[in-house]
Amino acid sequence: MLFAKTALSPYWDLHFFEIFAQIGQRLLLLFQGGGILAADEIQILVLGCISISCGVLGPVLVLKKMTMLANSLAHTILLGLAISFLISRSMFSSTGFDMPHLLFGALIAALLTVFSTYVLTRLFRLQEDASIGLVFTALFALGIVVVTLFTRDVHLSVEVVMGNADALRFEDLVVAADLALMNGLFVLLFFWPLQMSSFDSGQSMMMGNRLNLLQPLLLFLTAASCIGAFRAVGVLLVLSFLVGPFLIARLFFHRLWHLLIVTPAIGIFASLIGVALARHLLSVYGLALSTGGIVSTLIALLYPAARIVSKFSRLKELKSN
């Protein structure tokens, strides 16, 4: 099935660099109003949108030291989605994967995770790392059981953590674009309070910022982004998009608004190369590799490379001084 679909792709059997030329040509064609989106273009666009939505949230999450909470959200969205699916199927008898479903699932997941972690640390006086670990493993295990029992899809629980970029449709692109827009707007609107609370939450509180309103919103959007991304790259590889590009960008840039632009750009760069590489390897060498895995590996390899580059540029600076 995979081969039958991809044989129609305009990127079939091209040299690695020819793929980029082809992208340019087809982009021109699209602007002139002709042609429809090929599967690869949808993949690139979806991954690009994921890069944007994760790239604007990632810096804030890392700076606020909330990445392990994001990790826990990435796991618990499975339960959120399963519950949302169960309720909506019985209420509206629709099985589609659309925006309201997604947001409702994200809301449930974020509420469940954050609330139960909070209850464990505050009311039960459990240390924070243990309460995070206990909550997300329990909820994820519950999610797997619910998904296995009610969707009765044997492959789903594997695809949930791995993702399947080849199964992306146009609807996924709409969802991903909406999420990117939403997260972009969120960061744009709340730039100042976010910046201040990322670097000095005490000062931010003193100046009257409503942290207690901003933080839940941030976590909700993180959960929504994880859900939006999990069909493409799986719940765990989203974390690469959230943390990796920011760590790379931070080696070269030090102002938050620079970082907020560069981080998505690095993610988009990695997804573009990743999809092209996956297509090239499949069509020329017959290697069917997971696109999400390639992109995540690329981000992982980019980091040490960037470290070396930044070290040399700093050495040069020292010498010229």
Added chain:
Amino acid sequence: MFEYFTDPVLRAPTWGCMLMCLAASLMGVLSFLNKRSLLGEGISHAAYPGVVAGMAVCAIDAADEGSLFFALVGALLFSIIGLWVIDRLEKKGKVHSDAALCFMLASFFGIGTLGASFLQGARPLMAQRVQIYLYGQAATMTDIHIVIYAALSALIVMFLVISYRPMQALCFDRVYAQSLMIVPRYLTIATFVLMLLSIVIGIRSVGVVLMSGMFVAPAVAARQWTDRLSTLLWIAAIIGVASGLLGNILSVEASQKLRIYFPHERLSLPTGPMIVLTGSAIAFLSLLFAPRRGAIPRLVRILSFRVRTVEENILKSVWKSKEISLKDCRACNHLWPPSLIFLLWRMQRQGWMTQAYRRYALTPDGDRKAARIVRLHRLWEVYLADLGWPEESVHRTAEEMEHILTPELEERLAGQLHDPKLDPHAQPIPEHDVVC
């Protein structure tokens, strides 16, 4: 029930799950006490590409029998690399430990996914075996697994027994232990290696994704029941083994039921989620009901203390004005009316108070009790005044201390103050003989 331990097909999963949970829960206690519970999450994900690599090496050789060994070695190797990467990121890259852990686990899992998809194309059979490691599947274990797991678990238990003392020092005061050189350096390294080993053993039956749950849950549950390290290890081991056993049985039984209800679909509940759910359930129950640290006993203790405080205040106010109407009682105690009425009814039941014509009065019993509280209050006031406390501010502290002072303290206080007759505000202090 016993066939789970003896049946040639069922016994391997049962014993395997129990042994692996034993190892994980013991090492989980150590990382829990070091406040690094989430390290298990990182290490287990880092092991995933190792499993894939091990299987790939196996696939080259086409030797199916050695796949377990290769997967174990690969997982161990990659988890060591993962640990090293976290360390480098934190120390050289100045990345916060949170983000370093997250980046490492996502990257390693990404590499693993890439490798698994490669294996899917090259050797589909091997790739299916790799999928097992994602959520764990105990059902396909054989007796060889038991032997290997038993040996590794025995190694961990022996290590804990031999190095119990220095371990104790390391868990409770790391800096002190290291500065006194109680703890040799190789012990820290050995702890890490064994932690990796316990996770590597576990991922076969619980799976990469949920392994950290088995690392955290028994430790959390056991911590609720004791304050001693040795007891903690024992309880955690028992809880771990129990959840391994129960989870495995649940998974087998549920899968059988599913096969009966949906004969056309090849459904089965993976072992990992069931074991983790059992462990988490035990942990949540312990968090709720453990006698000393549990939330509900604590809530009961807090509530009963507050009820006693309010009751004693009411007794005092009745004692001062001999008899009192409901309205006056409300005025001097500021309580929600229904709870005031309930408390008054409760005090009548206990025989401290009588009610006639809507006015409340004390029984001899209640009178003695109220006098004792007033005595404690005024004694404390005298004591504070004796210490040179300003006389006008002694009342507020005494309001609180009157509920806390014990008979022994009262005796010592009276003795030290030479049994005073009047308090700083020139009010008489009830005699000891009257009170008792």
